[in-house]
Amino acid sequence: MPRHQVFELGDLPWVPTHFKHYLTDVLSIAGAVGERLGDALCLEPQLDLLAEVLGEHGQIVDLCSGAAGPPMALRRRLAARGVSADVVLTDLHPNLKAFRRAARAEGCTFQAASVDAADVPASLTGLRTIFNAFHHFPPALARRILKDAHDSRQAILIVEIPHRRVSTALSLGAFSILTLALTPLIRPASMERLLWTYILPLLPLMVGFDGIMSCIRAYDTDELAALTEGLDEDYTWQISRTRGAGALLAATVLLGQPTPRGDNAG
């Protein structure tokens, strides 16, 4: 199936911001449930390398954070290996309720102002992470994000569960049903969220629709490799498709990292 830059409902400018946040709240709770079952983000094979990239105490600058689920899961997995990492949450439409909750519960920090992943402020240094959002960017912008990490000598980790396969699209479409099951677990509870989930079920339909659209515009490993072409000045890229232990779905993982100058391992 060729890649198409289709739209997602959650990206439309006239969808209210708090409604966009309802969508990312669902993704975060689904991710939390997945993490309880196993390595839902398929990060276990990368952890040694990420620990090395971060050193004993590094910083993760999470872009497109949504409701903050995946970066906090990564932080916990690293902590279990003795690596403590600060996490800075950012988003074009910051979900401040979710950011504050993550800050209270897990001690991360966040940018309250909008941060565009395609234009990261130079003051935000550290391992850049983008979970399940790289498909939002058309090729020119996607390349710009990778080039900026390369040019500013920052490491970047991209993890994408959306995949251009019918089976993955059907699985993410089924998040509609998952939304009905998981909504009672989302905090804070909100009458409006319940209304749009159970009485007029627009939210579950949007979650399922956006899940399918995400798959149609996901990059495969060859396309990611093409996006990194020429970005190899003292910088290496690793791209893989892996399924974590106990994970229901596989993930496409790209890790770019600077190498010591003049010591490019390719």
Ligand SMILES: C[S@@+](CC[C@H](N)C(=O)[O-])C[C@H]1O[C@@H](n2cnc3c(N)ncnc32)[C@H](O)[C@@H]1O
């Ligand atoms: C599918 S959600 C993923 C959220 C989260 N990373 C996760 O995995 O649960 C996509 C997120 O990307 C954000 N986003 C979209 N375009 C963006 C941009 N240009 N810069 C920063 N964030 C963006 C949206 O606001 C949304 O929160």
